[in-house]
Amino acid sequence: MTMHTERARYAAAPPRVETRGNGAATPRVHGFLATRVSPEGIAALPAALASGNLDYPLVDRCPAPGDGGPEMVHATFLFIDEQAEQPAQAVILSANALVDHENLAASEFEQASERLWSITLLVPADWVASYRITVHRGDGPAPWHQAADRRAIRLAADAGGPDPLNPQVSTTMNGAAVSVFRGPKAAATPHLAPAVPAAGHRGPSLGGWGAADARTQGRHPRLSHHLLQDENCGRERSVWIYQPPGSDSGAQQEPTPLVVVHDGATWVKHLSFAESLDNAINAKALEPVHVMFVDSTSIPLRSTELPHAAGTTRSLAQQFLPWARNGFNVRADPASTLVTGSSFGGLAAILAVLRYPELFGRAVAQSPSLWYTDLSTQLKSLAPHVELEIQAGYFETRIAESCAQTLDALHGSNSAQRIQYQQVSGGHDWAWWAPELLSALARSFPATGR
Template sequence: MAISPAAAVERDFPAPREPVPQPPARIRVLTGYFRTHWETLSAPEQQQLQAGWDTRALPLIEDDPDGDPDVRAVTFLYRNSAAAAVILSANAMVHPDTLGACEFEALPDGLWALTWQMPASWEASYRITVHTGTGTPPWRTAADRRGVRLAADAGGPDPRNSVLSTGMSGAATSVLRLPAAPPAPWLATPVPAASAGTSIMGDDSAAGLLPQGRCWAGGRTSGPRHVLGDFVRSLELRRVRDRHTGRMRNVWLYRPRVPLAAPTPLLVLHDGQVWAKYQNLAGTLDAAIDAGILPPLHVAMVDSVDVPTRSRELSGPTGSVDFAACDLIPELRRSLPLSPDPLHTVISGASYGGLAALWQVARFPGTAATALAQSPSLWRYDLDQPLLEAAGRIRVRLQAGCYEPSIHAPARALHAALAESGVDTDFRSVTGGHDWAWWHPWLIRGLAAVLAD
């Protein structure tokens, strides 16, 4: 299976499988939990809470009423006197079979509450959606799970939670990390599209509207430093030709801002437009390097363009995999002070990007030999044999959320199969779903571990 970039040719690969339906998550709801607390408050205390003057952070996080030290009672509150129904769209938790567990309970005077018992290490993004007027809420009339999820997610962030993140589209989400989730003091604040301010250069140029006053030289842009939200960084936009498709691809390049004493590792990261424009990965990398969590490294964030292009080019053994091995990595090694050791070239991504990272080290271990695959879409391919054929030359690091069982179970099984055959592999189970809320901090933790080896 392993071949050199120069010899890359079309070959027979396993046929992709159809998506696996996700079973509903088990949600423990504490019905009436906050109502009991509400009824103990005096009228002024109730008014204070409703007016938003309460100084306690929301959601409310309390010890488990059943006494389990590994569980917390998490109460989401919302105030809307015109609402007829309110639903919590927490990542991976909304399902046609769990709607009753995700809908808020109505309290007097337009207050709504929902309390879950959740593992104390839970990390999740969420949104709150309100239905007003008469009729059935749209999440209860949707025809399938995707329709249910989209309807439940149509609202916005929690107005009482200031911690925000974003996903593929750049839309703002609220983020909740319970106390047992590992601390991430180096995590930079994401910049959702609605509050991104001046965006990183690349939006206009990607559309063929390169701003005047900048020129192309050797596939790079020359010009001033660029601004991403409130964070000033020199993320360089490169246009790299894909020899297989003939088109130019956008790649955002992160350079460490510290002096370099030696060639650095390279991270190639899929869905680069999200990391560059919204997740503020540059800010996180700066902080993690400054804190000694990561060594200096270069990062190439590869644009996955849009949903159809991403599905076509990132979901299998060719496409973005061939581009990275045959075009991108060779160009970066020619122009940057990078380590030539394939083990120091890390390929990472989430979902389809995680799947592509695994195909990368299976097919091209001489170019990139370390895969850090987050929530890899292993329902699509059985990768045991391709990876075992590259055994002895690769490192495989797998991360999956416990609330994404169609990914978590095959990732654990792949790790077991690789470990039994002597492959350098590791698997981390994260208390979360298919979610940027944990992909961002766990990317850094995974990098820190693999680059320390």
């Protein structure tokens, strides 16, 4: 089965997702560093890394497959132990979607020398993943071995921090800093702005976030914060409006498409997506667009309101979309109105084009939680003008399988011709959601004359 990024319209049968047991199998290669580097070379690695003369993480390309399969690489991650007085007893790599709670040894580093620990994974050459490194010192088993259930194990394995050796830092939903690995064949991200982790955040990168606030005002000159009463859900909701370059000076005269983005606080506060939009528009990769970032506020509210059409989707259709169209210079036709989100937000994006096709004519559903509800019957009746793109990570097993099952059920239907599916070499991960959303917007609304 093909693991590299693909995009296809499903007139033909969709690809199958291989079952990998209880979660994604961690592709660890034992003893790899010792087979490639001499003891003297291993001893010299810390100095080579400190000098900046060595690309990191270490990547060794595998021979090109002869069967048409994906190109693979060996990715080696290192940890240099600087605390001689209390040396590390165990080190674990918390790579997105690859910590198997039933086989933790597959994510643990090996001690290559007195100060140096290493782990090597065999991954697709276009793998994109966020990760953290957690170190256990002192007596007794590591916390991730003491935890009793899957979530507690994942939290314990993720409690450390970004890789000190890797300058590529991003963030997750709650603003926690993470390191990012991008394989040599991963798509370039020239317009993506650097993420801004939450200052002083402690603890795991997994989980949600607290109530949104207006402190993002002033960070971007054309990003405005609005605190509105959500009449449908019966609570206040933060909404941010991004206006494209030229709108503040009067240069932008023609109405633009409108993009609606779920989980707005993360995109605005931590992912610097307004700057990314500026970059893509100024580079003529994306036509000027307005973007409405709609906050989901908290994990409990998000889980209640996003997966059901009567929740946030109804609020968008009945209140927030009319509000944006009345107050900003945007087009009011469905072909110019795109809704997007990830996870439950991806499911909500699909619900929007199913329930309100007269309002939303395009959707980009990233890692949609189709395991939560079967939408295959409704998707067979997808309105003929609606365009839907579904993206899923190969390593997010449950979601990838549910997406494949849904597409399989649509095989041969008229709506299948208007549904694109992109399988990404990654997990349930903001590390690829952000760049792939920017690319999807450029495909939906390409700049004229580029």
